[in-house]
Amino acid sequence: MSTVTTDTHRNRRPGRIHVTTVRSLRRITPRMMRLTLGGDDLSDFDSNGGDQHVALYFYEPGVELPRPFTSDAARALLPTAKPRLRRYTIRDHRPELREVDMDFVLHGADQLASGWALTVRPGDEVIWFGPSPAYPVAPATDWTLLLGDETALPAIGAILAELPRGHRVLAAVEVADPAEEQPLPTRADATVTWLHRHDRAPGEPLREHAAALRLPGGTGRVWGGAERAVMRDLRHHFVHVRGLDRADTHLTAYWTKGETQDSEV
Numbered sequence: 001m002s003t004v005t006t007d008t009h010r011n012r013r014p015g016r017i018h019v020t021t022v023r024s025l026r027r028i029t030p031r032m033m034r035l036t037l038g039g040d041d042l043s044d045f046d047s048n049g050g051d052q053h054v055a056l057y058f059y060e061p062g063v064e065l066p067r068p069f070t071s072d073a074a075r076a077l078l079p080t081a082k083p084r085l086r087r088y089t090i091r092d093h094r095p096e097l098r099e100v101d102m103d104f105v106l107h108g109a110d111q112l113a114s115g116w117a118l119t120v121r122p123g124d125e126v127i128w129f130g131p132s133p134a135y136p137v138a139p140a141t142d143w144t145l146l147l148g149d150e151t152a153l154p155a156i157g158a159i160l161a162e163l164p165r166g167h168r169v170l171a172a173v174e175v176a177d178p179a180e181e182q183p184l185p186t187r188a189d190a191t192v193t194w195l196h197r198h199d200r201a202p203g204e205p206l207r208e209h210a211a212a213l214r215l216p217g218g219t220g221r222v223w224g225g226a227e228r229a230v231m232r233d234l235r236h237h238f239v240h241v242r243g244l245d246r247a248d249t250h251l252t253a254y255w256t257k258g259e260t261q262d263s264e265v
Helices: 040-044 071-077 112-119 150-162 204-212 228-241
Strands: 016-029 032-038 053-058 084-094 099-105 125-130 143-149 168-175 189-196 220-227 249-255
Touching (some): 016 071, 016 099, 032 112, 143 150, 150 220, 150 249, 168 204, 189 204
Parallel strands (some): 143 168, 143 220
Antiparallel strands (some): 016 032, 032 099
């Protein structure tokens, strides 16, 4: 298996501020909202692909933003107006239409980003910075394993959409119930398993699935995103029990039990 570190494998293009507007929104599932954001500068948006994310800026009501609003303008505003940030994955990018899609798990009206997603309307302004570096999808291995809960589902969908035709993929996604399943188009040779949590604790279905999973032959790599302790357990399982090289196991904490989902500036 590859022994090159993950950082050398990550796609890196510099991020910047984007000022966009909501073009449309629709429920993908009962607990997932997809927003389509548009802006003139998205025609040359430098997509990093895969699991790239961006940081949405939420300023307090009444804050007057300078125009044009750039990264330098945002930094100059920090002493008097500090935004709260929420990080989301670019689910799809259509440069010919100057659009990107972002999916929001609807955790509740009292949560900053998901509450906003429930009330936002077409024409509303959305400011965000990005993209982050992303895990490249061009496989140097025989197979790829994708694991995650609903918070990682947009990234899993984006990775599946970019994987080449015929590449062997096993994907397991933990969601609340069957109503949360959604189409995941791909050219890859993919088997997607939906794990329904129902009343069980988050992460239990993922842990059980990983423990019982038979991996394909040849060399492979693992990508995953879910709660921090779950990712820690899966990293230990695949590296120390299954013997995969740590460089081929990219398992990221998307949220932490008992803490807010994202950090402030």
